[in-house]
Amino acid sequence: MKPAPFDYVRPGSVEEACRILSEAGGGATVIAGGQTLMPLLNLRMSQPFVLVDINGIAQLKGVTRVEGGTRVGPATRQADALGDKTLARHLPAFITALGHVGHYQTRNRGTIGGSVALGEPAAEMPATAVALGAHIEIASIRGSRMVPADAFYIGPYMTVLEPDELVTGIVYPDWPDGHLVLFREVAQRPGDFALVGLVGALEVEGGVIRRAGIAWFGMGPTPIRARQAEAALTGASLTGIDAPGVARAAVADTAPFDDHHASAEYRRTVGARIFARCLRETLDIRSAA
Amino acid sequence: MSEHRIELTVNGHRHAALVEARTSLGEFLREELGYTGTHLACEHGVCGACTVMVDGVAMRSCLMLAVQANGGAVTTVEGLAEPDGTLHPVQQALKDNFGLQCGFCTPGVAITMAAVTRENEGAGAGQIEKALTAAMSGHICRCTGYQGIRRAIRQLAGATT
Ligand code: FES
Numbered sequence: 032m033k034p035a036p037f038d039y040v041r042p043g044s045v046e047e048a049c050r051i052l053s054e055a056g057g058g059a060t061v062i063a064g065g066q067t068l069m070p071l072l073n074l075r076m077s078q079p080f081v082l083v084d085i086n087g088i089a090q091l092k093g094v095t096r097v098e099g100g101t102r103v104g105p106a107t108r109q110a111d112a113l114g115d116k117t118l119a120r121h122l123p124a125f126i127t128a129l130g131h132v133g134h135y136q137t138r139n140r141g142t143i144g145g146s147v148a149l150g151e152p153a154a155e156m157p158a159t160a161v162a163l164g165a166h167i168e169i170a171s172i173r174g175s176r177m178v179p180a181d182a183f184y185i186g187p188y189m190t191v192l193e194p195d196e197l198v199t200g201i202v203y204p205d206w207p208d209g210h211l212v213l214f215r216e217v218a219q220r221p222g223d224f225a226l227v228g229l230v231g232a233l234e235v236e237g238g239v240i241r242r243a244g245i246a247w248f249g250m251g252p253t254p255i256r257a258r259q260a261e262a263a264l265t266g267a268s269l270t271g272i273d274a275p276g277v278a279r280a281a282v283a284d285t286a287p288f289d290d291h292h293a294s295a296e297y298r299r300t301v302g303a304r305i306f307a308r309c310l311r312e313t314l315d316i317r318s319a320a
Numbered sequence: 321m322s323e324h325r326i327e328l329t330v331n332g333h334r335h336a337a338l339v340e341a342r343t344s345l346g347e348f349l350r351e352e353l354g355y356t357g358t359h360l361a362c363e364h365g366v367c368g369a370c371t372v373m374v375d376g377v378a379m380r381s382c383l384m385l386a387v388q389a390n391g392g393a394v395t396t397v398e399g400l401a402e403p404d405g406t407l408h409p410v411q412q413a414l415k416d417n418f419g420l421q422c423g424f425c426t427p428g429v430a431i432t433m434a435a436v437t438r439e440n441e442g443a444g445a446g447q448i449e450k451a452l453t454a455a456m457s458g459h460i461c462r463c464t465g466y467q468g469i470r471r472a473i474r475q476l477a478g479a480t481t
């Protein structure tokens with residue numbers, strides 16, 4: 032037996048879950064798939080008094096189309112999302128990124144909301160939410176609110192989520208049909224967290240980039256939006272893009288750190304390379320088509 | 321610290337028990353029910369030795385609580401072979417190709433292979449081999465160097481088309 036003792040409850044509705052979270056006064060932790068939380072419990076890095084299991088709440092599962100976008104229920108399994116036709120059609124960048132999350136066995140249990148809400152800085156799904164301009168839908172007994180993904184993350188495993196709040200949905204805005212997907216990551220093994228990675232989308236019309244949404248993962252304490260690169264790309268004509276220059280601008284927004292896997296310098300150097308290569312390859316594919 | 325009454329089936333047999341909330345499914349299977357075929361090593365989701373099927377889906381039994389398996393149908397490595405001892409095709413393939421040495425990782429590997437081959441039933445050999453190979457990223461084997469496991473995968477892919 033590894034975790035410290037805790038109580039376990041399995042509410043049947045969002046209202047009930049919010050009431051439990053509120054009454055626990057900060058001592059409760061939400062579990063969905065548990066693929067990140069269970070290791071933290073087993074290592075006693077997390078020691079809640081109450082574990083609130085949201086797997087019994089039907090309204091937190093599944094993918095639905097909403098006005099101008101797609102809403103993903105936080106308790107939707109990663110494996111189910113990976114095979115979802117609506118997501119494949121509307122959010123190809125999301126699907127590409129999700130294919131790199133964990134392993135077959137952990138995607139079978141892990142959820143989208145778990146990955147998004149925990150905010151591991153080297154994970155794919157938080158950065159994808161930031162890049163695509165998603166909003167996090169949050170509920171508590173005090174009411175509900177929507178937070179833009181790039182304002183949601185404030186540090187490693189730290190978000191603006193209050194202890195009594197529950198993520199009830201992640202809403203991704205539509206990108207137009209035929210938009211381009213940017214994705215690259217460098218990891219030591221398939222399924223590992225990335226040493227460096229980037230994800231994004233480009234809307235191209237008439238040979239000009241109309242909109243760019245790009246974010247880094249593994250390049251700082253949170254997912255990091257490549258704002259300067261987005262600005263450089265928006266309005267640029269495809270023929271005149273200086274890929275290494277944009278890549279340097281993209282890296283300028285990052286704040287990577289040294290750890291036992293890679294130095295900050297390594298991350299910046301490799302980040303610039305993969306960014307430039309990703310841009311070139313993605314845009315060439317487009318012009319050849 | 322709460323205790324919960326749970327009911328589940330393991331390899332088709334019904335079990336009911338009182339479990340402490342913090343008991344993982346893997347620990348429950350081994351310590352309470354005696355299904356010691358399921359191995360626990362890292363207990364944080366990295367090695368794959370503990371992989372079992374819950375309602376037909378392969379997952380880590382160290383990353384799931386026993387109470388969360390309430391009402392479910394669990395399959396462990398003990399449930400793969402036929403009652404008369406005939407090995408499951410994945411077990412046979414691992415045996416034929418020296419896909420195991422010490423056998424510590426093997427229960428998890430076999431469960432993943434069984435789940436993936438079933439999910440890809442009727443698919444082409446290439447697709448099956450690809451799916452099996454990709455799913456192996458979720459297992460660590462310290463003995464075989466993986467080549468025997470790869471040969472077992474090729475045999476399985478060829479045999480199931
Ligand atoms: S014991 Fe579960 S993955 Fe290692």
Ligand code: FES
Nearest residue numbers: 421423461462463
């Ligand atoms: S056979 Fe020994 S760890 Fe795989």
